[in-house]
Amino acid sequence: MKIINVALPKGRLGEKVYDMFEKGGYPCPSIKEPNRKLIFENNEVGVRYFWVKPSDVAIYVERGAADIGVAGKDILLEYNPDVYELLDLKLGKCRMAVAAKKDFRDDRTKTLRVATKFTNIASSYYASKCRDIDIIHLNGSIEIAPILGLSDVIVDIVETGKTLLENDLQPFETILPISARLIANKSSYKFKTEEIENVRKGLSRQVESND
Ligand code: PRP
Numbered sequence: 001m002k003i004i005n006v007a008l009p010k011g012r013l014g015e016k017v018y019d020m021f022e023k024g025g026y027p028c029p030s031i032k033e034p035n036r037k038l039i040f041e042n043n044e045v046g047v048r049y050f051w052v053k054p055s056d057v058a059i060y061v062e063r064g065a066a067d068i069g070v071a072g073k074d075i076l077l078e079y080n081p082d083v084y085e086l087l088d089l090k091l092g093k094c095r096m097a098v099a100a101k102k103d104f105r106d107d108r109t110k111t112l113r114v115a116t117k118f119t120n121i122a123s124s125y126y127a128s129k130c131r132d133i134d135i136i137h138l139n140g141s142i143e144i145a146p147i148l149g150l151s152d153v154i155v156d157i158v159e160t161g162k163t164l165l166e167n168d169l170q171p172f173e174t175i176l177p178i179s180a181r182l183i184a185n186k187s188s189y190k191f192k193t194e195e196i197e198n199v200r201k202g203l204s205r206q207v208e209s210n211d
Contacts (some may be wrong), residue, residue, distance in 0.1 A: 001046040004195050007069030009054035013092045013180060015069045018049070020089065046195065058083060058183065067188035068196055073178045074157060078118045084189055086200050089184040093107055095157040096175040101146050102168065104153065115145035116155040125155070125175050134152060136143055143167040176195025 006021070008014045018031060028042040028049055041048035052060055056074055060066040062081040070089060074096060094117065106112065108131070115136040116122045126133045136151050143163055145151040157178065158164060158171055182203060186194055 001043075001193050002195050003041070003043070003046050003048050004068060004199060005066045005120055006047060006049050006065035006199075007052050007057045008049050009057050009070055009180075010051040011054060012050060013072075014070075016040055016091050017089065018029075019182065019204045020091070020203055021047070021199070023024060023050075024199065024206050026059050026199065026202065027191040030095075031199065053069035056078055061185050064185045064188060066185070066191055068182060068184045068199060070180050073176075074118060074121070076181060076183070078120050080120075081183075082186065084186060085181050085183055086196075087204055087207065088129055089135060089180045089203065090210065092178070092180040094157050094178050095153065096149040096178055097158045097165050097171045098125075098153050098173040098175065099143075099146075099158070099171045100153040102170045104146070104150075104170075104172070112153065113151040114153055117142060121175065128206055130192055138197045152206055 004207065017038055026045050026047045027045060028040050031040040031049055038051045039048065050066060054072065057069040057071040057079040058075055058079060061069040061083050072092060078084065112131060112133045113136060114122050114133045115138050117137050117138060119137050125133060136145065138145060142154045142156045145165060146169065147156055164171060182200060189196055
């Protein structure tokens, strides 16, 4: 039996994703043991899991260190990795949005200063609206930028909206909805088609039953 190597996003989303794999026929009981190991395997069902940083999943899969993985649509759009997107798991649902201080009014005579981690998504969004922008790339705590006057708006992920609310910001426009996707390395898909398709089917049944 060919072993499938799976990169799982470490954290809250990853636990939900693992549960889907487990119910879909790919359990690995050792993953639930309280330790700090990052690699787990179950030879009986032919699976090996790795916990990786959510934003790194696509790198492992694109380079073939993992055959498949689960990554947010935000990461796939931002970095455009050369992988197959096989299934929308409909988990980790949130949206990419433009937010700003409540009194913000867009003055189109001026270049708009946009702070974000997602510079490609933000640039193509404003390019599609023919809006001149100055991109300010930040790595986190993006919500602070408009408060301190570093930017006019932010482009960031909004899930519950609580972070914006608690920092006196308001969402202005939704750029796109986001959810977790099953992705596959292109050559792994060629050589392990049946195994990967079986995983996809197992997960697809979970998605349908969760709907
Ligand atoms: C994201 C995002 C917001 C927050 C939104 O950060 O950057 O800060 O979640 O969630 P809410 O609408 O439910 O408040 P994340 O927790 O992914 O951490 P990060 O800053 O490390 O990306």
